Amino acid sequence: MSGYILKRLAAIVALAFGISVIAFLIIRLIPGDPVVAMLGTSAGDKALIERLREQLGLTQPLHLQYFVWIGHVLRGDFGYSYANQQSVSSLLASSFPATIQLTLAALTLSLSGGTALGILAALKRNQSADTASMGLALVCMSVPSFWLGLLLILAFAVTWPIFDVVGGTSLKGLVLPAVTLALGSLGFNARFVRSSIIAALSQNHVTTARAKGVPEFKVFVRHVMRNALLPILTITGLQVGQLLSGSVIVETVFSRPGVGRLLIQGILAKDYMTVQAIILIIAIIYAVANFIVDILYPVLDPRVANR
Numbered sequence: 001m002s003g004y005i006l007k008r009l010a011a012i013v014a015l016a017f018g019i020s021v022i023a024f025l026i027i028r029l030i031p032g033d034p035v036v037a038m039l040g041t042s043a044g045d046k047a048l049i050e051r052l053r054e055q056l057g058l059t060q061p062l063h064l065q066y067f068v069w070i071g072h073v074l075r076g077d078f079g080y081s082y083a084n085q086q087s088v089s090s091l092l093a094s095s096f097p098a099t100i101q102l103t104l105a106a107l108t109l110s111l112s113g114g115t116a117l118g119i120l121a122a123l124k125r126n127q128s129a130d131t132a133s134m135g136l137a138l139v140c141m142s143v144p145s146f147w148l149g150l151l152l153i154l155a156f157a158v159t160w161p162i163f164d165v166v167g168g169t170s171l172k173g174l175v176l177p178a179v180t181l182a183l184g185s186l187g188f189n190a191r192f193v194r195s196s197i198i199a200a201l202s203q204n205h206v207t208t209a210r211a212k213g214v215p216e217f218k219v220f221v222r223h224v225m226r227n228a229l230l231p232i233l234t235i236t237g238l239q240v241g242q243l244l245s246g247s248v249i250v251e252t253v254f255s256r257p258g259v260g261r262l263l264i265q266g267i268l269a270k271d272y273m274t275v276q277a278i279i280l281i282i283a284i285i286y287a288v289a290n291f292i293v294d295i296l297y298p299v300l301d302p303r304v305a306n307r
Contacts, residue, residue: 008294012287016280020073023279024066027272034058034270038082069276079273083266088277091262096281099251099258102177103243109182110243111236114189121190122197133190140187145246149180149253177254181246185239192235196228203227230297237293241286 035052039045053059057068072079078088114137121133156163156176164173200206201224209219251260259278266274 005295008291012284012291015287016284019283020070020276020280021066023276023283024069025062026279027267027270027275028062030267030270032270034272037270069273073277073280078277081266081271081274083269083271083274088273091274092259092277092281095257095259095262098256099244099247099260101174102181102247102250102256102258103240105174105178106181106185106243106246107236107239109178110185110189110239113182114186115193115232117186117190118193119197121194122201125198130194134194137187137190140183140190142187143183145180145184146249146253148183149177149250152176152180153254173254173256177250177256180253181243181250184246185242189232189235189239193228193232196231197224200224200227233293233296237290240289241282244282244285 033049035049035056035058039049039052057065060068069079076089078092080086081088081091084091117133117137121130121137124130124133153176163175164170203223206219206223209223210216247258248260248263250256251258252264255261259282263275263278265271266278
């Protein structure tokens with residue numbers, strides 16, 4: 001088990017290094033000069049531009065800039081955001097709670113709704129409930145989140161003003177962004193759960209348990225859901241990253257003060273430090289979520305630890 005954990009930790013370190021290089025390089029591919037964006041109306045003074053570029057270390061070779069940045073990151077210093085006139089660490093500290101709140105709410109909706117829909121479809125296989133459930137799942141997967149968000153704003157802000165829809169971090173302000181973010185993965189979860197349960201129902205040990213007269217509810221909980229849980233656990237880890245990246249669009253549509261909106265503002269302002277930090281942290285959260293899933297795997301299936 002310890003060897004299994006060490007392998008996964010080594011993979012996270014390698015992934016974090018690779019993502020840090022990509023995050024550092026990709027923001028520099030965006031056209032435009034960050035110093036010009038920073039100076040705004042004062043950008044006509046070429047001497048000032050050159051002096052500021054030198055002060056920020058942008059005249060150094062790229063590899064030196066990277067080593068300076070990653071050295072500060074390893075010491076917990078993500079740099080200074082000149083676009084927001086404060087440290088990146090303080091920006092992240094003020095923005096991440098809203099994004100974590102949104103991601104957890106969407107993940108809860110996605111897993112609970114998708115699991116319920118998938119179980120219903122699997123137990124009523126080839127019946128009208130199965131067709132209706134899978135049709136609803138397909139609709140959820142097909143609707144783009146930005147369009148769904150606009151429709152919900154139109155319905156619940158203009159027609160029926162029930163929920164707070166702009167910039168709210170309260171429970172009423174969380175409902176519509178969470179629903180918007182969750183529906184796509186809810187549909188995917190429903191289809192995945194249905195397939196997993198149908199596969200588990202056809203196993204020999206399930207047939208044997210029924211033949212022994214074990215009540216159907218116990219057969220389903222002990223023998224079907226436990227086997228179906230492993231693939232569901234895998235997609236849960238994957239969806240943490242998907243929902244975090246999806247929050248970029250949803251937070252922009254609903255003007256929520258999270259890292260998604262901060263990332264968009266950072267890209268538009270060529271704010272290198274903010275963009276690099278957000279991409280790196282989201283990637284690490286994604287890796288850690290999958291690491292936790294990897295740790296839970298041998299607990300649920302001891303054969304994995306021996307491979």
